[in-house]
Amino acid sequence: MSVGEIHVAISSDQDIVSARQQGRVMATELGFSTGDATLIATAISELARNIISYARKGQITLKMVNGLNRQGISVIASDQGPGIPDIRQALRDGFSTSGSLGLGLPGVRRLMDEFEITSQPGRGTTVAVKKWKQ
Amino acid sequence: MEVPILKQGAVLIATFQAALSDADLNQLRMGLVQQVVKFRSRAVIVDVTAMDVMDSFASRTLREIAHMIRLRGAETVIVGIQPEVAFAMVQLGLTLEGVATALDLEEGLAYLNEKFKTTN
Numbered sequence: 001m002s003v004g005e006i007h008v009a010i011s012s013d014q015d016i017v018s019a020r021q022q023g024r025v026m027a028t029e030l031g032f033s034t035g036d037a038t039l040i041a042t043a044i045s046e047l048a049r050n051i052i053s054y055a056r057k058g059q060i061t062l063k064m065v066n067g068l069n070r071q072g073i074s075v076i077a078s079d080q081g082p083g084i085p086d087i088r089q090a091l092r093d094g095f096s097t098s099g100s101l102g103l104g105l106p107g108v109r110r111l112m113d114e115f116e117i118t119s120q121p122g123r124g125t126t127v128a129v130k131k132w133k134q
Numbered sequence: 135m136e137v138p139i140l141k142q143g144a145v146l147i148a149t150f151q152a153a154l155s156d157a158d159l160n161q162l163r164m165g166l167v168q169q170v171v172k173f174r175s176r177a178v179i180v181d182v183t184a185m186d187v188m189d190s191f192a193s194r195t196l197r198e199i200a201h202m203i204r205l206r207g208a209e210t211v212i213v214g215i216q217p218e219v220a221f222a223m224v225q226l227g228l229t230l231e232g233v234a235t236a237l238d239l240e241e242g243l244a245y246l247n248e249k250f251k252t253t254n
Contacts, residue, residue, distance in 0.1 A: 013156035038218035107226035
């Protein structure tokens with residue numbers, strides 16, 4: 001199977017749709033169930049939405065990852081936006097600074113198996129998530 | 135993106151497509167409320183069977199549609215949320231509190247018929 005790495009530039013609401021569609025296609029190609037592909041596509045939608053809401057533009061990278069006896073998908077959302085001053089606060093349910101629902105990050109964490117966030121105020125934010133095939 | 139809105143008596147039926155952008159959803163919200171006013175509709179059924187992702191923005195828009203339509207004195211029923219989509223919504227912490235939902239179009243119409251019968 002040759003599923004390469006896909007980069008999706010995020011700078012408009014149309015790109016959110018495009019990113020989650022490409023994520024679903026890749027997840028399906030990798031053999032994820034429809035249910036898991038939906039979780040992955042939903043997580044991508046939220047991550048892309050955060051990029052638009054907080055940084056205006058950025059990038060989503062989708063790729064296959066190999067673990068010990070398992071395969072998965074990695075989704076990396078990165079931007080050079082304002083960054084998150086307090087990550088712990090941002091990971092709490094109900095927290096938002098953009099007037100959105102503020103469920104983004106904790107929700108994405110629940111949708112996926114692995115979740116990592118790095119952010120530097122003034123430099124940008126990178127959220128890296130993974131989901132493993134059952 | 136064009137969303138077909140069907141008028142069936144006092145009920146409007148809007149069928150949402152799979153790949154709706156935020157702009158499409160905003161447009162829909164306005165369009166639907168305007169149609170409710172224009173046709174003096176008593177209810178709206180929003181069919182989301184084709185939607186494969188319901189993220190925070192989409193579910194907020196659905197809630198807003200329902201609330202706006204209620205302010206007009208009409209009812210909204212969301213029908214056809216797919217099981218995987220429902221699962222993802224719950225994981226994400228999204229709710230459609232205060233909004234009526236039904237399994238499919240048929241059940242949605244049955245719910246409204248029942249409701250109109252008892253309020254008449």
